[in-house]
Amino acid sequence: MQLGVIGLGRMGQIVVDRALEAGHDVVAFDLDAEAVATAADGGAEPADSVADLADRLGDEKRIWLMVPAGEAVDATLEELESHLDSDDVVVDGGNSYFEDSVRRAEACPAAYLDCGTSGGPAGAELGFSLMVGGPAWAYEELTPVFDAVATGPDGHERMGPAGAGHYVKMIHNGVEYALMQAYGEGFELLHEGRYDLDLESVASVWNNGAVIRSWLLELCEEAFREEGPDLGTVADRVEGGSTGTWTVQEALEQEVPLPLIYTALAERFGSRADDGRFSRRLANRLRYGFGRHEVPRRD
Ligand SMILES: NC(=O)C1=CN([C@@H]2O[C@H](COP(=O)(O)OP(=O)(O)OC[C@H]3O[C@@H](n4cnc5c(N)ncnc54)[C@H](O)[C@@H]3O)[C@@H](O)[C@H]2O)C=CC1
Numbered sequence: 506m507q508l509g510v511i512g513l514g515r516m517g518q519i520v521v522d523r524a525l526e527a528g529h530d531v532v533a534f535d536l537d538a539e540a541v542a543t544a545a546d547g548g549a550e551p552a553d554s555v556a557d558l559a560d561r562l563g564d565e566k567r568i569w570l571m572v573p574a575g576e577a578v579d580a581t582l583e584e585l586e587s588h589l590d591s592d593d594v595v596v597d598g599g600n601s602y603f604e605d606s607v608r609r610a611e612a613c614p615a616a617y618l619d620c621g622t623s624g625g626p627a628g629a630e631l632g633f634s635l636m637v638g639g640p641a642w643a644y645e646e647l648t649p650v651f652d653a654v655a656t657g658p659d660g661h662e663r664m665g666p667a668g669a670g671h672y673v674k675m676i677h678n679g680v681e682y683a684l685m686q687a688y689g690e691g692f693e694l695l696h697e698g699r700y701d702l703d704l705e706s707v708a709s710v711w712n713n714g715a716v717i718r719s720w721l722l723e724l725c726e727e728a729f730r731e732e733g734p735d736l737g738t739v740a741d742r743v744e745g746g747s748t749g750t751w752t753v754q755e756a757l758e759q760e761v762p763l764p765l766i767y768t769a770l771a772e773r774f775g776s777r778a779d780d781g782r783f784s785r786r787l788a789n790r791l792r793y794g795f796g797r798h799e800v801p802r803r804d
C-alpha cells in the first residue's frame with residue numbers, strides 16, 4: 506500500500522520505518538526538512554509540502570498524521586481538505602483529545618480514523634499498541650498498515666465509532682499516570698526507609714516473576730541503573746499532563762471516581778511549584794499557630 510506520513514518526529518519516523526520494512530511505499534512530509542531527509546534516507550519518497558504529498562499519493566489516498574495534538578492537526582487537515590474525497594482515509598495517530606477527533610471526523614471529506622498509539626519511541630522494535638476509532642471499512646482498509654506499525658495483528662483493534670480510539674488512549678494515559686505514581690511512592694519509601702537497599706536490584710527482582718512486574722517497572726530498573734540509586738541530577742518536576750487532565754475531566758463528567766489518577770495528576774502539577782508548595786508552607790506555619798511547633802524556614 507502507498508501511505509503518506511505527515512509528522513516525522515520521534516513517533517512518525519517509526520511509523521515510516523515500520524511501514525517501509527513491511528513493504529509499503531511511503532511518501533513523507535514534515536515542516537522540518539531534516540526530518541524529511543532522514544525519512545528519504547530510509548527509503549521514503551520525500552514531499553516538500555502537504556499538497557505535494559497529496560499529489561504524489563494519487564487516488565484513494567491513505568494518510569497517517571503524527572504531528573503534535575491540537576492546532577497542528579487542524580492546520581494539516583485544512584491543507585489536506587481540498588485534496589480529499591470519501592474514498593480516502595486519514596489516520597490521526599497522535600494524542601488528540603477525543604472530542605476534537607469526533608469534530609474532525611464530521612468535517613473531514615475523507616474517512617477519519619482516530620488512532621491512540623502506545624509504546625512510545627522505545628517501542629520502535631516491538632511495534633505499537635493501536636486503539637482505533639472510526640468507520641469499520643476504513644479500519645479494514647488500513648489493516649495491512651496497522652499490522653506493520655503495531656506489534657502485529659494482535660497489537661491493534663477497532664474500539665468503536667469516531668473518537669473511541671482516542672478515548673481509550675486518553676484513559677490508558679490516566680492509568681499510566683497512576684502506575685507511575687504507585688511505583689514512585691513504593692520506591693520513595695524503600696529509598697527513605699529503614700534498610701539500605703539497592704533499588705535497581707529490588708526492581709530487577711520484582712521484574713522477575715513478581716505480581717507487579719511490568720514494562721514501567723523495567724524502566725524504573727533502567728532509571729536506577731543509568732542515573733544511580735539516588736536518581737542523580739533528575740529534577741523533582743514532572744512535565745506533560747494534558748491526557749491525564751482530560752481523563753479526570755471525563756471522570757467528573759461521568760461521575761466515576763478516579764482517586765488514584767486524580768492524585769497522580771495533582772502530584773504532577775504540584776511538582777512544578779518553583780518556590781515550594783504554598784499549601785505546605787501554610788500548613789507548616791499553622792502548626793506553629795495552634796501548637797507552637799517549630800517552623801522550619803527556608804534560606
Ligand atoms: N513521544 C511519545 O511517547 C508518544 C507520542 N504520541 C503522540 O504522537 C504525536 C507525535 O509525537 P512525537 O513524535 O513524540 O512528537 P515530535 O515533537 O517528536 O514530532 C512531531 C513532528 O511533527 C512535525 N510537525 C509539527 N507540526 C507540523 C505540521 N503542521 N505539518 C507537518 N509536520 C509538523 C514536527 O516538525 C516534528 O517533526 C503527538 O500527538 C504525541 O502526543 C503518542 C504516543 C507516544
Ligand SMILES: O=C(CO)[C@H](O)[C@H](O)COP(=O)(O)O
Nearest residue numbers: 600623678745746747748749
Ligand atoms: O502518550 C504517551 C505515552 O503513552 C506520551 O508519552 C505522552 O506524551 C504522555 O502524556 P503526558 O504528556 O500527558 O505525560
